[in-house]
Amino acid sequence: MIEVRFHGMGGQGAVMGALALAEAALAEGKYAQKIPIYGAMRRGGDVTVFLRLDDKPIRRTCGIYEPDAIVVLDPALTDLPEIRKGLKKGGIAILNDVRDPDQVDLGVELSKVATVDATAISAEIFGRRPIPITNTIMLGAISRATGWVGLKSLEEPIKRMFPGRTGELNIEACRRGYERVRVHSHEPGG
């Protein structure tokens, strides 16, 4: 089982993003579970979502306090202590971040750090907004960095969630996230 915690600002689509990832996993014959937290950990309206992925049915319903991976949709959140809290040694961080992944230090030894400038991609595709929409961009980045779900599998759920032109834009956003993510892997003992 992989336990992932998503962090975003209200309006960036963390909940929808996690749901699209869950649906993509389901379409690939896997199991998924998404638990949203609204209101807790409030700082400028940040949103936390728990996502579990597994090859067998997921039974536990508790929150995720020691995640295998974190996904951060907004660079303003990355350095807050609650974002890295409980992140497992050897875990994965996928961040909306302009830095090279090897420049990122979350204070815990990770197996993989992936960064993508999702704010910039969001401006290219959706225009500049006070709260940039970054969820579908991060989905592309997740797919490339982790292989949890294929890029192709993400398209259907994105289309279902955003009908019409918005859906096309979001699929393009997802692709660009996939193309532009940079991944730094730490080999065990290396």
Next chain:
Amino acid sequence: MSFTRMMEGNEAAAWGVKLSRVEVIPVYPITPQTELISAIASMIASGEMKAQYIKVEGEHTAMAAAIGASAAGARVFTSSAAQGIVYMEEALWMPPGMRLPIVMCIVNRALAPLGGLRPDHNDSLLQRDTGWIQLYCENSQEVLDTIIQAYRIGEDKRVYLPVAVCYDGYFVSATATPVTVPDQEEVDRFLPPYKHELYSLMPEDYRRPQWGTNIAKARYEVQKAMERAKWVIEEVDSGYKASFGRGYDGLLEEYSCEDAEAVLITMGSMTGTARDVIDEMRGEGKRIGLVKMRCFRPFPSEELREMAKRYHAIGVVDRNTSYGSAGGGIIAVEAARALYPLDDRPLLLDFHVGLGGSDVTMRQIRYMADRVLEALDRGRIEEEVEWVELIDLGEVM
């Protein structure tokens, strides 16, 4: 056609209502139930569901309208949570006495002031004496399946009682998991149209209520119906399993109990978490199992008693408080009465956890299971009732 997709508990409940071909739905919104009734409203607005949706001005009226519609011969659904259920309570006593098989979802939420938007079980357990059957669901799939079962149970003429289908707000209501929605025709075969044999208030089919003037006898009938409901619940669940391939072991489910010397009893969504913990402990060779209490009313006394003959220590997990009770939470007190007639009674420990809507974590469940095993080893109980959230388990939260 049956299909499977990611779905939150509230949406799964709406599908259960739709597939049950409910005719009248008087409801008033309250977190965390609102998404359930808005999903139903959307289904009606889009024309995919045919039902009379009555927007009332409060929960008390919702139940009053439900009573009227059910007595007139309609299949009725309503739903509420927390303060809404308490506000409804005066009217909640009517359907059991009138023998009306209304189905209601209680989307469990802690009561004010010592609670937030998330669940504990005091809102539904508070209604335990009203005469409503109470079934507790572990996940969204079980919610959908149990709503369909609830109509079969309540409308069975051996029962004729209302049924509360309870599920945890947030951990079930807002959690998306894969849910299989069965085919409408298959549900129609399983659940025939509702027809009350005792009476109808419709002018063209007017049949006078039959409860008469002997009040004690009428109450005794409700008690008897409650007792018969036990085997109807078992029967309906096994019939459901035969039709749809999914069942929930009726009243109580024993999970991983082979050779167990001790068990933990859980109710609601925490059961899923407990399964993972018990598996882990089994892997370590610990002889502990899990009992899921699916049905709280009627209380499965005989079943628990039978089961307890095999276990020497039982830990009850009470996601509720009953201040100043005979000892511990509501389930523990009931369980103690159920176990009392045994010659060789098991050790009975009680734990308060998940109160006011806080999460029930793997570590907390592990702690409780370990305490039960410790009691088993020592042959005695150190503390009869523990408040697990007051103990520092070194949790990163």
